[in-house]
Amino acid sequence: MADTIVAIATAPGEGGISIVRLSGPEAEAVLHRVFLPASAAAWPLESHRLTYGTAREGETPLDECMAVLMRAPRSYTREDVAELQLHGGGSTAGRVLQACLRAGARLAEPGEFTRRAFCNGRIDLSQAEAVMALIRSRGEQARQAALRQLTGGAAAFVRKAADELYGIQAGLAACIDYPEEVSEEEAASSLSPRILVLAETLEEAADEQGARIAREGLRVALCGRPNVGKSSLLNALTRQELAIVTPVAGTTRDTVQGELTLGGCLIRVTDTAGMRETEDPVERLGVERALKALREADTVLLVFDASLPLTEEDRALAAQVRSLGKPDVLAVRNKSDLPEATRETDLAALLPGVPCLTVCAQEPESLRPLREALRQRAQAGDTLALTQPRHLEAARRAAGHLRQAARTLAEAPCDLAAVDLLAAQQALAEITGDAVEEKLLDRVFADFCVGK
Numbered sequence: 478m479a480d481t482i483v484a485i486a487t488a489p490g491e492g493g494i495s496i497v498r499l500s501g502p503e504a505e506a507v508l509h510r511v512f513l514p515a516s517a518a519a520w521p522l523e524s525h526r527l528t529y530g531t532a533r534e535g536e537t538p539l540d541e542c543m544a545v546l547m548r549a550p551r552s553y554t555r556e557d558v559a560e561l562q563l564h565g566g567g568s569t570a571g572r573v574l575q576a577c578l579r580a581g582a583r584l585a586e587p588g589e590f591t592r593r594a595f596c597n598g599r600i601d602l603s604q605a606e607a608v609m610a611l612i613r614s615r616g617e618q619a620r621q622a623a624l625r626q627l628t629g630g631a632a633a634f635v636r637k638a639a640d641e642l643y644g645i646q647a648g649l650a651a652c653i654d655y656p657e658e659v660s661e662e663e664a665a666s667s668l669s670p671r672i673l674v675l676a677e678t679l680e681e682a683a684d685e686q687g688a689r690i691a692r693e694g695l696r697v698a699l700c701g702r703p704n705v706g707k708s709s710l711l712n713a714l715t716r717q718e719l720a721i722v723t724p725v726a727g728t729t730r731d732t733v734q735g736e737l738t739l740g741g742c743l744i745r746v747t748d749t750a751g752m753r754e755t756e757d758p759v760e761r762l763g764v765e766r767a768l769k770a771l772r773e774a775d776t777v778l779l780v781f782d783a784s785l786p787l788t789e790e791d792r793a794l795a796a797q798v799r800s801l802g803k804p805d806v807l808a809v810r811n812k813s814d815l816p817e818a819t820r821e822t823d824l825a826a827l828l829p830g831v832p833c834l835t836v837c838a839q840e841p842e843s844l845r846p847l848r849e850a851l852r853q854r855a856q857a858g859d860t861l862a863l864t865q866p867r868h869l870e871a872a873r874r875a876a877g878h879l880r881q882a883a884r885t886l887a888e889a890p891c892d893l894a895a896v897d898l899l900a901a902q903q904a905l906a907e908i909t910g911d912a913v914e915e916k917l918l919d920r921v922f923a924d925f926c927v928g929k
């Protein structure tokens with residue numbers, strides 16, 4: 478980290494401004510070479526103050542711009558950071574970037590600014606990852622989850638778990654160091670319950686599905702036999718004409734995706750081909766895709782036509798969904814504007830324990846309870862402490878070591894359990910980056926964008 482890095486920090490394409498960012502010991506010197514303040518008295522630049530002037534290479538002016546120098550340690554990386562605010566569009570920023578490279582800076586690698594912030598102790602690893610999660614977040618819920626992590630939510634959870642683990646380790650050390658005062662049986666009986674509670678806390682926090690919903694939104698599949706109104710519901714829920722709707726059974730052949738936001742939560746809805754036995758090879762492929770969407774969904778909306786009696790196809794599909802063991806299925810009784818032929822009780826008998834909602838795809842107001850049900854499901858991940866896959870994996874690994882420690886404590890000498898506790902401690906430390914190898918850092922930051 479002894480060198481000075483440079484990158485374009487703004488997204489490519491046309492825009493009001495582009496920013497070229499420098500960080501490192503030579504940031505001020507490089508800026509001096511590529512920036513001429515309008516006022517001759519401006520050098521040395523005052524820290525954290527915008528200065529108007531010209532970006533240039535040698536005597537050639539490149540753009541009219543603003544420059545700012547943020548002296549260490551009050552900067553994003555805790556190093557000297559300089560930024561040039563140029564006119565937007567790729568060509569000017571690209572040209573100024575070249576000038577900085579020729580003036581002694583090196584092109585930054587993806588995430589290298591944030592990596593320096595981490596290595597210089599300004600943020601922990603979970604916060605560094607949150608920066609990228611925030612940049613990538615789509616929708617209010619994902620943004621909030623990233624922000625919680627950025628402001629230390631994951632770190633606070635991990636520190637609390639680590640504190641409890643230290644307490645357990647201290648208890649075990651007492652039994653190892655003073656066997657005449659604390660017997661192994663006493664230590665095992667007082668520490669095992671604490672170890673298991675901590676393991677459970679970590680396993681609960683490693684809620685993979687909840688975390689994915691918080692990051693990427695709730696996956697909802699609209700399934701049902703042909704013509705029940707699945708595509709009409711997709712269009713009504715998203716308030717867009719996404720899928721073709723006709724009275725012909727078998728209109729939808731492929732899956733159609735739509736998105737809506739409810740209470741800040743992203744909901745991704747997949748409309749599918751009507752499920753039925755068919756000889757048509759195209760339709761059969763559509764049915765296969767429908768089954769795939771059904772398997773991958775967090776919530777399955779099983780749609781029925783309330784104006785017709787239940788058919789064999791309805792029953793076969795209900796049986797299939799039950800055999801798949803999907804935990805979250807909602808029965809949706811559509812076409813409630815027409816005379817009723819299938820009652821709620823018929824669906825309750827067909828799908829015991831599955832909630833049933835009655836709607837009319839052509840009356841937006843009737844979809845209110847369905848929207849509310851989806852919103853509640855999508856918001857379930859709102860309070861999760863951990864949302865990044867890497868953190869979930871480390872928490873689960875720590876829990877595994879703890880469970881092993883409890884088993885060891887019951888069967889073997891105390892000091893063997895200390896090894897398991899240490900492994901759990903290391904797994905927790907990986908989340909915040911207190912104990913990480915270069916290789917892990919390379920992997921984490923490879924996923925970043927250049928210039929952040």
Ligand SMILES: Nc1nc2c(ncn2[C@@H]2O[C@H](COP(=O)(O)OP(=O)(O)OP(=O)(O)O)[C@@H](O)[C@H]2O)c(=O)[nH]1
Nearest residue numbers: 703704705706707708709724727728729751812838
């Ligand atoms: N009266 C009434 N008709 C509806 C309602 N919802 C859908 N329809 C009609 O039902 C027919 C089938 O609707 P679609 O939305 O294409 O049904 P689908 O389930 O997607 O059908 P496939 O794509 O063939 O599987 C169309 O003529 C719609 O206008 C409703 O709530 N009330």
Ligand SMILES: [Mg+2]
Nearest residue numbers: 707708728729
């Ligand atoms: Mg359809």
